[in-house]
Amino acid sequence: MAALEQLPKAELHLHIEGTLEPELALELAQRNGVALPYASLEELKGKYQFTNLQSFLDLYYELMGTLKTAQDFRDLALAYFAKVSTQGVRHAEIFFDPQVHVANGLDVNMVMDGLLEGMHIAKERYGITSGLILSIVRDMPLETAQSVIDSVKNRASDILGIGLDSAEVGYPPHLFTKQFQEAKALGWHRVAHAGEEGPASYVIDALDNLHAERIDHGIHSVTDPELLKRLASERIPLTTCPLSNRRLQVVGSLDELPLRNMMDQGVLINVNSDDPAYFGGYIADNYKALSEIGFTLSELASFAEHSIDASFIGDDQRRTLR
C-alpha cells in the first residue's frame, strides 16, 4: 500500500549483514574465492526455513564469510539504502557485528570504512542519514568484544552506539556491564536485544545494568506488567520486528504479537525489518503485514512517528523528518 511506503520513518533495528541477499552472497563467494556448500541459488534458497533464532544465526554467520573487502561492505550498505529509499526511510541506525568479521580475518577499521562510505553516498543520493551501532555478539568470547572496542575507540565519533545481539538465552545482559560502561564513556548510545527468545527479566537486566536507552525486540516484556509500566514511564522504546518474530517462530502467527496490548499501556513501539534478506521483507513489508492483520493506518502512522522519536538524531533534524 503506497500510504505505508510514504510514511516518513526511521529504521532502528537493522543488521546490515542481514541485508545480504542470497544472490549477492553467491556472487561475493565467487568473487572472493570463498567456498560455500551450496551448488546453486535454488539449493541455498532452500535453507531459509528457520525453527528458532539459532537455526537462522547458523546461516547468517556462514554467509557473512563471503564479505571480504571494503567495497563489499560499501555495496552491501548501498543495496540496502537503494531498497528502502522507496519505503519512506529517512534515517537508519544500523547494527554491524565486528567480532565475526575479525574472526573471519578482516580488519574492523576496513569494515567500518566500507560501511561509512556506503552511508555517505546514501546521504548524497537519497537524503537518508544514518549511524552505526557496534553490536556485541553475546555468544562469542568476551575478550573478542573488548578487543573490537579497543580497536575502534580512537575513532569513537564514527560510531553512534553499542548494541548486544545473537543467541540470547544463557547470555544475560549483565555479562557485558563493563563494555557498556566503557561505551557510555566514549559517548556512544546504548541499546540491547532482550526479550526476543529470552525472558522479561533480561529486559530488566539490560535496563538496570547496561542502562539501555532502547530495547531491541523486547516483546517478552508483555509477561511482566510492572516492566510494561516501567518501559512506559521511562519512555524506553521497543524496536520490534514482526516478520522476524514470525520467521524465527518466536510467535506462531503475527496476531499473537503483543504490539497493540503494549501500545495501549503506553509503551513506545516502532517497527523494523531486523534481517530483511532472511525474513521475507524490508521495512515496508513489515508495515504491510501489520496492516493485513488489522492495524489501522493511524496506528501504523504512530509507529512510524515513534520511530523518529526513538532515534538518536538531534532535535533539529528530528523536526525536519516528521
Ligand code: ES4
Ligand atoms: C539477529 Cl533476529 C536476531 N536476533 C539476535 N541477534 C541477531 N543478529 C542478527 N539478527
Ligand code: ZN
Ligand atoms: Zn536484531
